[in-house]
Every structure is written in structure tokens, then in C-alpha cells.
């Protein structure tokens with residue numbers, strides 16, 4: 001399963017990329033608004049240069065024509081750029097247009113299997129179902145990932161399932177067991193994956209024993 005980092009914070013992106021742990025980046029307008037300093041295009045270019053993999057950059061228009069025009073500009077920033085469009089009627093049409101021009105497209109804000117079907121029919125490279133936001137309203141976010149997996153496998157769709165809005169390590173484990181193609185994680189969740197209290201306890205005991213023996217490597 002590919003791991004993407006869900007952030008526009010360059011320091012976090014460089015920290016994870018430096019560890020060789022991430023396969024790409026996803027951003028959205030809310031994440032970008034937290035760190036934007038005016039030159040968004042420059043920031044997007046720096047993010048694309050910091051990783052060797054797809055970087056989702058989202059349009060902010062809501063009509064097909066303007067989405068396509070924004071999408072072309074975003075795709076032109078860097079070869080890693082993937083245009084992110086919302087799962088609306090206009091977004092699906094813009095997806096089809098942009099894919100037809102050879103661009104990669106991530107269809108985002110997916111909350112149902114029927115929406116995921118249409119994203120695949122529109123030729124999306126990625127579909128982003130939002131697990132945590134469904135859980136937030138007492139839905140079954142992870143069940144959605146499983147159902148989309150089954151439908152895509154039943155019919156041979158090659159759109160990749162990019163599980164988004166993941167909030168904790170068990171979400172990531174469940175995505176792997178279900179067979180999501182990719183998951184996107186906030187930096188905090190990425191680093192939580194490495195933590196285990198028995199690792200810390202074991203390391204502490206090893207080093208204490210070593211020190212007491214007074215040996216050196």
C-alpha cells in the first residue's frame with residue numbers, strides 16, 4: 001500500500017521524505033490555507049520537488065470550464081502534480097476532460113460507492129473516500145473502503161482507492177487488510193505508526209543492561 005502524507009507543510013514533508021517513508025503527498029485547500037504565504041504556485045513547486053511521487057493539488061473552482069483551466073495550470077507546475085477535483089457533476093466532467101488531455105486526476109470528497117463508481121467511469125487516477133468524516137456522522141467509513149474495493153475488483157476498474165481522512169493507526173491497518181491501494185495520513189498519524197510502548201520499554205532495558213556491564217562497541 002502506498003503511503004501519502006496529507007499536508008502542505010514543507011518541513012513535515014521533508015522529514016518524512018528524508019526517512020524514505022512516503023510515496024507522495026495530498027493537499028487540500030484547507031491544508032494549504034494554513035501555510036500559504038501568497039506564492040502558492042512556488043509552494044506547490046517546492047512540495048513537488050521534495051518527493052518522488054504524485055502530489056495532489058486541488059482546484060478551487062466549482063464549474064467544469066474553470067476547473068479544467070485551473071487543472072491545466074496545476075498540472076503544468078511539475079510532472080508529479082495530480083489535479084484534485086471534487087466529486088460533483090462538474091468535477092466528474094472536468095476529470096474526464098483532464099484525463100483526456102493526459103493529466104492524472106484525484107477525485108476527492110467521495111462518501112459513497114455510487115460516487116466511487118462514477119469517479120472510475122470518469123477515468124480518475126485516484127478516488128479519495130473520506131473515512132473519518134463518515135465516522136464523524138456515525139457512518140461506517142471503513143466499510144465504504146471495502147465496498148469500493150469489491151466493486152472495482154468485480155469490474156476491473158483501475159482507479160486507485162486512496163483512503164483519506166484517516167485519523168489513527170488502526171485506520172491504516174484496516175486499509176491494508178481491506179486492500180486499499182493508497183492511504184493518506186496527517187504527519188502525526190504517520191509517526192504514530194512507529195510507536196509501541198513495548199519498543200520503548202525494551203530499548204530502555206537493553207541500554208540499562210549495557211551501561212551496567214560497562215562494555216563498548
Ligand code: G3P
Pocket residue numbers: 006026027028130132133164165166184
Ligand atoms: O485530504 C483530505 C482528507 O484527508 C481530510 O481529512 O481529517 O480533514 O477529514 P480530515
